[in-house]
Amino acid sequence: MANLTMTPVELVRRIYHYVTWDNIEGRESDRLRKICLSIKYDCFIDRRAHIFNYRSIKFGKWSRISRECLLNYMVCSRRENTLSIGDHSFIGPACMVNPQTMYIDIGNNCSINAFCRLYGGGGLVIGDNTRIGTGAIILPMNHVFEDRDIPIMQQGETRHGITIGSDVWIGAGVKILDGVEVGDGCVIGAGSVVNKSVPSYSVAVGVPAKVIKKR
Numbered sequence: 193m194a195n196l197t198m199t200p201v202e203l204v205r206r207i208y209h210y211v212t213w214d215n216i217e218g219r220e221s222d223r224l225r226k227i228c229l230s231i232k233y234d235c236f237i238d239r240r241a242h243i244f245n246y247r248s249i250k251f252g253k254w255s256r257i258s259r260e261c262l263l264n265y266m267v268c269s270r271r272e273n274t275l276s277i278g279d280h281s282f283i284g285p286a287c288m289v290n291p292q293t294m295y296i297d298i299g300n301n302c303s304i305n306a307f308c309r310l311y312g313g314g315g316l317v318i319g320d321n322t323r324i325g326t327g328a329i330i331l332p333m334n335h336v337f338e339d340r341d342i343p344i345m346q347q348g349e350t351r352h353g354i355t356i357g358s359d360v361w362i363g364a365g366v367k368i369l370d371g372v373e374v375g376d377g378c379v380i381g382a383g384s385v386v387n388k389s390v391p392s393y394s395v396a397v398g399v400p401a402k403v404i405k406k407r
Contacts, residue, residue, distance in 0.1 A: 248272065252279035252300065262288040271295050274312070278302060278320065291316075294332075294351070299358065314351030314370055319358030325382065327365045330354060334370040357392065377407060 235251050240259040243249070249264055250273040257263065261283055267274045267290075274291040278300035283289060287304055289296060291312035298304070299320035306326045310316060313333030324330075332354040336347040352371035356362070360374055363382030374380065375392030384401040393407040 245274070248274040250276040252277050252281060254280050256282045258283060258285040258287070258306075260286045262290070265290050267291050268293045284308070284326070292333075294353070305364075313349070315353035316356075317354075318356045319360065319376065321358055322356060322360040322362070324362045325364035325366065328362055328367070330356075330368045332370050379407065 235253065235255045235257070237243070237251075237257040238259040238261075241257045241261045241263065242265075243257070243261075243263045245264045245267050248267060248271070255277045257277075263283075264275050265288070271294070274295050275289060276295075276297045277283070278298055280300060281298055281302040281304075283304045284306040286306055287308045287310070289304070289310045294312045294315040296310055296312040296316045296318075298318045299322065301320055302318055302322045302324070304310065304324050305328075308324055308327065309329045309331075311331050311333065313331070316330060316332050318324075332351065334350045335344055336349060337344045339347060350370055354368055354370065354372050354374075356368070356374045357376035357378065359376055360378045360380070362368070362374075362380045363384065365383045366380050366386065367384070368374065368380075368386045372386050373389040374386065375390060375394065377393040378390050379395045380386060380390070380401060381395070381397030383399070384397050385399045386396065386401045388400065390396045390401065390403060394403045395405050395407060396403045
């Protein structure tokens, strides 16, 4: 935990990986300093990350946010922490983590690898020690399209939410759709589309994903 007797310069240098008081300039400098001073624990945030509505983000101890990440963009939720990132969790380069109208809770010791897209339209919860491969898309909302006489964009959406358990490995390029629960200890093969819940300790692959065996 950062020493509260530190000067602002020392605090910025301790919490921000690659960032010092002298190398942040212009409008970005005030934003980064405010984020820095709002964090109670040491963590590493690349100065090239794009962080919005930082007051509604909970950063865990030693969490790591990589370059070109887009966090908490266009949040409409009234929840206190629309985005919660657990201790020792990692969000890779160029990820987008957008709680939208609800929330995203990421557990401890998780890794969200490069180019992932995580949305929170109906709420997204990810357990501890879960690995999400590059390019995965997790989307807890879906369009309604039953009425052919009304444009799809006017028919509303479902927002049931997605829950992903602990100790889960989600392969590269996986898509997980609204209303799905992935149980603890599951493995989801690369490129799969998960549109139904997967029981704990299952291995599921394919489009749509089907359980092929148990661990």
